[in-house]
Amino acid sequence: MTRSTAPADPTELVGYLLGRLVLGALRAIWWLVSRPSIAAPIVVVVLAGQLLGWAVGLVILGGVGIALIMLRVISPSLFRRLITSPRARAKTRRAYRRRWLPITEMCGLTKRLDGTTVVPRLAGVDIDEGVHHLTVAMVIGQHTGVWQAACPQIAAAFAARSARVYDVQPGVIQIELRFHDLLADPLGRLPWAASSDLRQVPVGMTSNGTPWVLPLLGSHTFIGGVTGSGKSSIVWAMLAGVSSAIRTGTVSAWAVDPKGGMELGIGQGVFDRFACESTVVMVELLESAVALMDERCRRLAGIARQHVPTVDDPMLIIVVDELSTLTAYEPDAKLRNRATAAVSALLARGRAAAVVVIGCAQDPRKEVVSFRSLFPTRIAMRLDSGSQVDMVLGDGMHAMGARAEDIPAAQPGVGYIASEGGGEPQMVRASYIRDEEIRCLSDDLGSRKLREDVA
Numbered sequence: 001m002t003r004s005t006a007p008a009d010p011t012e013l014v015g016y017l018l019g020r021l022v023l024g025a026l027r028a029i030w031w032l033v034s035r036p037s038i039a040a041p042i043v044v045v046v047l048a049g050q051l052l053g054w055a056v057g058l059v060i061l062g063g064v065g066i067a068l069i070m071l072r073v074i075s076p077s078l079f080r081r082l083i084t085s086p087r088a089r090a091k092t093r094r095a096y097r098r099r100w101l102p103i104t105e106m107c108g109l110t111k112r113l114d115g116t117t118v119v120p121r122l123a124g125v126d127i128d129e130g131v132h133h134l135t136v137a138m139v140i141g142q143h144t145g146v147w148q149a150a151c152p153q154i155a156a157a158f159a160a161r162s163a164r165v166y167d168v169q170p171g172v173i174q175i176e177l178r179f180h181d182l183l184a185d186p187l188g189r190l191p192w193a194a195s196s197d198l199r200q201v202p203v204g205m206t207s208n209g210t211p212w213v214l215p216l217l218g219s220h221t222f223i224g225g226v227t228g229s230g231k232s233s234i235v236w237a238m239l240a241g242v243s244s245a246i247r248t249g250t251v252s253a254w255a256v257d258p259k260g261g262m263e264l265g266i267g268q269g270v271f272d273r274f275a276c277e278s279t280v281v282m283v284e285l286l287e288s289a290v291a292l293m294d295e296r297c298r299r300l301a302g303i304a305r306q307h308v309p310t311v312d313d314p315m316l317i318i319v320v321d322e323l324s325t326l327t328a329y330e331p332d333a334k335l336r337n338r339a340t341a342a343v344s345a346l347l348a349r350g351r352a353a354a355v356v357v358i359g360c361a362q363d364p365r366k367e368v369v370s371f372r373s374l375f376p377t378r379i380a381m382r383l384d385s386g387s388q389v390d391m392v393l394g395d396g397m398h399a400m401g402a403r404a405e406d407i408p409a410a411q412p413g414v415g416y417i418a419s420e421g422g423g424e425p426q427m428v429r430a431s432y433i434r435d436e437e438i439r440c441l442s443d444d445l446g447s448r449k450l451r452e453d454v455a
């Protein structure tokens with residue numbers, strides 16, 4: 001674009017400057033008219049100044065300013081929605097509507113009736129930072145599964161990182177398009193990692209950027225994922241999350257490590273009991289947890305429905321790494337049956353007695369899945385196939401967007417959890433507790449045990 005140069009003649013120069021001034025004023029008016037959230041307060045202040053005096057106008061101006069600052073502080077996203085970006089959002093909405101017909105047609109989501117194309121109706125577009133939701137009234141004869149199957153094509157067509165589809169009401173679905181990946185980079189220990197509530201132990205972050213908390217007291221946790229998917233980072237994030245309760249003695253952690261101590265041995269000091277030497281020793285540990293649980297259940301019968309952990313009677317967390325090694329792959333049938341019986345008993349009766357299991361498995365096959373319904377909290381890390389996702393999280397979760405087989409190998413610690421109440425699955429990433437931090441935690445909690453022994 002070429003810029004016009006100012007004329008040298010004085011008369012022409014005045015005309016030229018006036019023209020520029022009028023053009024600038026028109027541009028400013030257009031700028032304000034297209035931003036009603038800014039124009040409206042200015043109009044109100046000017047009117048108040050004219051009608052009630054400029055002192056009142058200034059007070060109103062100050063009030064509006066303070067209200068905007070408070071809105072910015074209290075709800076940055078609402079501030080952005082209302083003040084900063086309504087025009088950009090309207091433009092994005094128009095772009096969706098413009099591209100809707102060709103994209104649905106190319107993705108095979110339209111239908112033909114009597115020679116005409118029937119297009120699903122784009123009923124609403126909701127734009128939030130990095131996440132867009134499209135509400136769609138499906139064409140008659142379609143069901144949610146057709147749209148769920150087309151998620152990869154829909155994501156690619158709208159240049160989104162991922163797309164998920166879920167039901168809103170009969171015949172109406174919502175497509176969630178994500179453009180940023182808040183979980184792309186590893187998370188260290190998070191600022192909220194210091195909670196002492198055993199029902200809300202902080203372990204990482206959800207894809208919305210909110211804290212990811214897990215209930216330890218009152219729930220058993222199952223973590224399924226291929227080797228290197230980051231299962232142990234969840235275990236360590238959980239143990240770090242309850243470390244203050246371990247230090248005070250209201251929680252006691254035990255570990256079963258069929259990999260001979262290679263997985264959990266680095267933090268052995270965290271555990272009051274640690275079994276890794278042989279299957280017999282590991283099974284005996286599980287059986288003594290069952291004995292403790294049964295004794296506690298007998299004591300509490302008729303008195304309490306849920307045991308409240310105390311220093312004298314602590315909550316017991318039993319971490320079982322590679323659960324299937326004991327319950328599916330152990331060649332000695334007697335030991336395998338004993339391990340299966342002990343794990344089943346803990347899962348069935350442990351929650352009320354504050355005896356909980358955290359079980360990990362690389363291979364969520366049928367033998368392990370037979371326990372699945374007894375684990376209220378289930379996490380699917382990177383897996384080999386969509387069918388394995390359903391084995392871990394429950395039927396239909398893969399179709400609802402838990403695409404754990406698509407998690408890049410370069411993103412260990414990322415996984416999906418099934419939402420409580422059967423809603424759509426949520427993507428999460430566990431904090432990564434580095435080996436040095438685990439050693440420190442282990443030394444710290446290990447020295448506590450030594451002090452107790454000496455006392």
Ligand SMILES: Nc1ncnc2c1ncn2[C@@H]1O[C@H](COP(=O)(O)OP(=O)(O)OP(=O)(O)O)[C@@H](O)[C@H]1O
Nearest residue numbers: 186226227228229230231232233412413430431432
């Ligand atoms: N949450 C995380 N954030 C970033 N990196 C991680 C995270 N969790 C694990 N890693 C990295 O991935 C590697 C493998 O993780 P980890 O040992 O936890 O996997 P795993 O699923 O327990 O594997 P296996 O089943 O073989 O024991 C770790 O050494 C670490 O470098």
